Amino acid sequence: MIDIVNLNKTFSNKVEAVKDFSLSVEKGEVISLIGPSGSGKSTVLRCIAGLETPDSGEILINGKTIDFANEKEAQKQRIIMGFVFQHFNLFANMTVMQNLTVAPVNVQGKSEEEARRLAMKYLKRVGLEDKADEFPSKLSGGQQQRVAIARALCMNPEIMLFDEPTSALDPEMIKEVLNVIRGLVDDGMTMIIVSHEMNFAREISDRIAFLENGRIIETGTPDYIFNSTENRRVKAFLDKVL
């Protein structure tokens, strides 16, 4: 569904965040990106979502190359992606309901009524139907993140990208968010997830890619990565975080 070919990204301060990164994601596949801090996980995800422009390389969506130079067209192609941020980024000036309906109405041209119905469906799904008229500032971090996931789902995405969705949360709220993500996995949603929750990555992933200094240095099934890889750096990292 998504093919990433030889992606490179160097920031203006000469930091080479991503080097020759290639990855193919099949429909229904769940892929985790793990690795030490600063290894380029977020930058890869942000390049895929169009929040950063790669210096070279290709991203193909269903076989069609994204033209980075044509921003409008690229954004249209990326409409099949839902993105969930570490810091939720709910629109602060809108209620939960408005957060969920703004894009379906303005981007997809849905009627207000249809968008609201869809929003209620996904709010129920993340267990927050009673919060529809609250402003984000009145919600806990875990609730905000569940709303953010619902907001992405309202656009009916084919693939979900998660950048450390639980890193900004207190421990007792992590579970409620992971449960929502688990539900999506069970429904067969395609996803790429960057996470420091190793046990969760191990449980839900079909494939795990380990990044270091902007490159994938090891990739395989969770069982392979956690139990049989001979790669010393991967082993050292896992020993440290598990």
Place this chain on the structure above:
Amino acid sequence: MSLLIAAIATAMGLILGTLGAAAKLSRSKFLNALASVYVEVFRGTPMIMQITFAFLALPALVTLILGRPIRFNPLITGIAAISINSGAYTTELIRSGINGVDKGQFEAADTLGLTYRQKMRLVILPQAFKQILPPLVSEFITLIKDSSLLSTIGVVELMKSATTVGANYYAYLPPLTVASGIYLVMTLVISAISKMIERRLAVSD
């Protein structure tokens, strides 16, 4: 009249300021430079100089170009001058308001597929506006007071009326006291209204 002048100038200033801020934040180097020159020139020279310039010097220039004498309407010229001046201040206000909005808000709008205009209109500007409302109101209040400068080019506003009345009756104390009182009432009422709006906007905090 003073209130009307200030209201029109603030509204025009808001429009000019939005355009100015858009130019400053755009990727075009030319527009950046143009907006910077605009802001610096009109913030760096006294308002009374700008008003006088527009009323006395500009007609001469236009006369030179058109080849026939022309006289500007003092009221329209004055409002235009104040508006353009206010636009320069508002440009900086709006720009800093937009820069004050969290980067994540822009990015979330991008990933949801909102166009640049939708992102600005629905997400960024409402949040920026909330932040700049207090300084915008103080700009409005400044303009009410500055509208008195138009008396120098013969516009009959509050200040001018007061001095005219004073001259007619050979007594300046009563009319000037009354006029000062009116300025004060106008600015106090506006302050109170803005506090009310701020409280209503605070629901999303």
